[in-house]
Amino acid sequence: MNDNSIAVVTGANGFVGSHLVDLLLEKNHKVRCITRKTSNLRWLEGKDVEIYDCGLLNKEELNKAFCGAEYIYHVAGVVKSKKHAGYFQGNVNTTHVILNAALKNKERLKRLLIVSSQTVTGPSLDGKPVNEETQCMPITTYGRSKLAQEELVKSYRNNLPITICRAPAVYGERDTEILIFFKTFSKGLMTTIGFDKKLVSLLHVIDLVNGIYLASINEIAAGKTYFISSEKPYSWEEVGKVTSKVMGKNPIKIKVPHAAVYSIASIAEFFSIFKKDPTTLNIEKARDITRRAWICDTSKAMKELGYRQNISLEEGIKRTVDWYKKMKWI
Numbered sequence: 342m343n344d345n346s347i348a349v350v351t352g353a354n355g356f357v358g359s360h361l362v363d364l365l366l367e368k369n370h371k372v373r374c375i376t377r378k379t380s381n382l383r384w385l386e387g388k389d390v391e392i393y394d395c396g397l398l399n400k401e402e403l404n405k406a407f408c409g410a411e412y413i414y415h416v417a418g419v420v421k422s423k424k425h426a427g428y429f430q431g432n433v434n435t436t437h438v439i440l441n442a443a444l445k446n447k448e449r450l451k452r453l454l455i456v457s458s459q460t461v462t463g464p465s466l467d468g469k470p471v472n473e474e475t476q477c478m479p480i481t482t483y484g485r486s487k488l489a490q491e492e493l494v495k496s497y498r499n500n501l502p503i504t505i506c507r508a509p510a511v512y513g514e515r516d517t518e519i520l521i522f523f524k525t526f527s528k529g530l531m532t533t534i535g536f537d538k539k540l541v542s543l544l545h546v547i548d549l550v551n552g553i554y555l556a557s558i559n560e561i562a563a564g565k566t567y568f569i570s571s572e573k574p575y576s577w578e579e580v581g582k583v584t585s586k587v588m589g590k591n592p593i594k595i596k597v598p599h600a601a602v603y604s605i606a607s608i609a610e611f612f613s614i615f616k617k618d619p620t621t622l623n624i625e626k627a628r629d630i631t632r633r634a635w636i637c638d639t640s641k642a643m644k645e646l647g648y649r650q651n652i653s654l655e656e657g658i659k660r661t662v663d664w665y666k667k668m669k670w671i
Contacts, residue, residue, distance in 0.1 A: 347410045347449075351375040351397060351439065352417025356516050357456065357508075359384035361414055361550045366390070368554075373406050375417070384515055397435035400442060407446040412557055415439050416456045418490075420483060420518075421619040428486035436490050440497050447501060452557045455494050457507045459542065459568070460484030464632035470542070470574065472638040473566050480632070481625040491566070498564050504556045505566040509637055513546030513657065514664040518621075520671075523662060526584055527671045531592040533577050535599050540574040540634040545657035548650050552639075555646040567642040572650045574636040580654070587659045599631045 348365045352358040353374030365372050366388060374385060377396045385392070395402030397417060407413060419431025436455070443453050462471040463478040479485045494503055512519040525532060533539070552569030556562045585591055606627035613620035642648040652660070665671045 345369060345371055346412065347371045347373065348412040348414065349373045349375065349406055349410045350414045350416060352415075353390070354380045354382050354385055355416065356513075356518075357511065357546060357549060358414075358416040359515060360513070360546050361416060361553060362388065362390060364550050364554055370412075373410070375403070375406060398438055400438060403438065403442040404445055407442050407450075409449055410446060411449050411451045413439070413443055413450065413453045414456070414553065414557065415454065418456070418487070421621065422482075423613065423619045425482045427619075428482050429489065432483075432486040432490045433493060436493060440494065440501065443501055444497070451502060452563065453501050453503045454553060454557045455490070455503065455505045456553065457491055457505050457566075458484070458487045459507055459509045459570075459635060459637050460629075461488045461491060461507060462637070464629075465540075465634040465636050468634055470636040470638040471568075473568065473641055481629055483625070502563045504562045504564070506553050506556050507566065507568045507637070508549055509542035509544055509568070509570045510635065511544050511546050511549050513661050516546065516661070520665065523584070523588075523665055524671050526581075526588060526590060526592055529590060529592050530595060531581050531584075532595045532597055533581075534597055534602055534630050536596055537633055539577050539632075540636050541577070541580075542570045542636045542639075543575050543580065543654070544569070544571045544650065545652040545660070548652050551651070552642055552646070552648045555648050556642070559646050561645055565645075567646065567648075568637040568639045569642055569648065570637045570639040570650075571654075572639060572643070574634070575654060580658075583655050583658050584662075587655065587662055602631055603627045 348370045350358050350362055353362050354376045362372055372390045374390050374392050376394050378394045393406040419428055422428050461477050462475045463480050465471050477488050479488050549569055606622050606624050609620045610623040
């Protein structure tokens with residue numbers, strides 16, 4: 342990627358998108374950010390970026406944003422929705438518009454990178470990490486919508502230089518999803534799901550955006566799919582020990598039986614009917630978090646792209662906790 346090349350980022354105001362914007366600016370690129378008129382732009386304030394607040398369905402404005410672009414990073418997506426159709430609207434229909442806009446502006450385009458998710462393959466069923474060759478068996482509507490997104494994207498590979506990057510569980514500064522874990526921990530409690538040992542691939546956001554960047558600039562990556570993940574899986578006990586060391590807390594550990602998780606999820610899902618926003622915990626999320634292993638193999642990205650996990654679990658948790666404290670989030 343040459344200095345001053347034009348890079349477009351969808352979902353640029355979000356957790357992953359804003360960190361990707363920071364990296365691209367560090368590399369001296371002209372960055373165009375696709376947001377919505379209602380987007381909170383706090384992570385983009387004061388940064389040398391162009392804002393296109395047209396959302397993902399305005400074809401005319403997207404054409405303007407993509408004009409002359411060499412790199413397009415499609416990070417935006419819907420991770421929570423009250424209706425199943427909302428996932429497909431936010432992850433598939435919008436991607437269709439992005440692909441067609443990219444097609445109209447492909448003269449200088451070197452890469453269209455799509456950020457996907459480990460939910461596409463589903464959890465590890467045999468205790469071995471899933472990889473790019475694993476048969477996709479998503480267990481949630483979100484996962485099924487991301488699989489449909491990938492299948493749509495692959496149908497454009499003959500006409501566009503596309504790369505797909507699948508992310509595992511991601512944490513770090515600016516994240517609001519895993520924040521609840523650290524909030525609870527800071528109050529002296531650590532809850533874990535079930536009585537069996539659970540494993541997770543867990544990656545700091547800086548490593549994720551570095552992997553995404555490498556996949557976008559490497560010629561060998563065109564037309565391919567990569568897991569960008571931690572180099573080893575972690576148990577929640579291990580995550581708890583590291584967090585305990587970083588925060589100087591020795592929390593009371595509470596194991597929540599799977600049946601209780603489903604009961605709580607059922608109640609939360611019922612009451613979400615009366616709320617505007619979708620609930621984080623529902624029956625599908627319960628099915629998700631009660632699986633034994635959400636682990637993936639990132640060796641293909643390491644071998645072909647030179648990707649490495651540079652931020653250890655301890656360093657990543659320390660950075661995240663320090664930032665949460667600075668922001669007075671915990």
